[in-house]
Amino acid sequence: EDQVTQSPEALRLQEGESSSLNCSYTVSGLRGLFWYRQDPGKGPEFLFTLYSAGEEKEKERLKATLTKKESFLHITAPKPEDSATYLCAVQAIPRSGGSNYKLTFGKGTLLTVNP
């Protein structure tokens, strides 16, 4: 069974204080790892897809990296508007050549950035 564990559950930062969020995963074969941002009462907003170990993606103050066992979401000089829950999800290569594209989500990291 595919599993995704995110840490920490919650993180409080001061504005400008850089940090990283962790996503550890267990999957039979990784097709893709996804990062989303979710604001309260809203649907997840797509951030990044990573496909292979060593891959990195950047967007503004966010950078996502991937190894064979985990992914990190680095936040550089965060601002209060970066406050949200960050969700990590994995998509496994379907067994037996099937076509199942479902995502398995972690529980998320609630990030709060204080001004």
Added chain:
Amino acid sequence: GAVVSQHPSRVICKSGTSVKIECRSLDFQATTMFWYRQFPKQSLMLMATSNEGSKATYEQGVEKDKFLINHASLTLSTLTVTSAHPEDSSFYICSARDIYRGTDTQYFGPGTRLTVL
């Protein structure tokens, strides 16, 4: 681009009634859509996978006769909660799979808050 809408955004209904939620991909075609529910302070739990023109695939423990899914076109999937009860109150979110922009990515709708009295 890659916009997914849901309607309604909020619904309050009486116990025993049925509620229909629509999910639309506005600027792309989606052969596959997904339905999730999310309880407070918890992550998304996949309920079912909706494929255009065929029957939905439900996750273990999800009652297919209670949560009816129809994917009648490449831009519309509907979820009907039949004979809703208070325990069905939740945040329902759909996503649509976009395979036409070079990446195989699920884009999510804004969610529907269902409250059953």
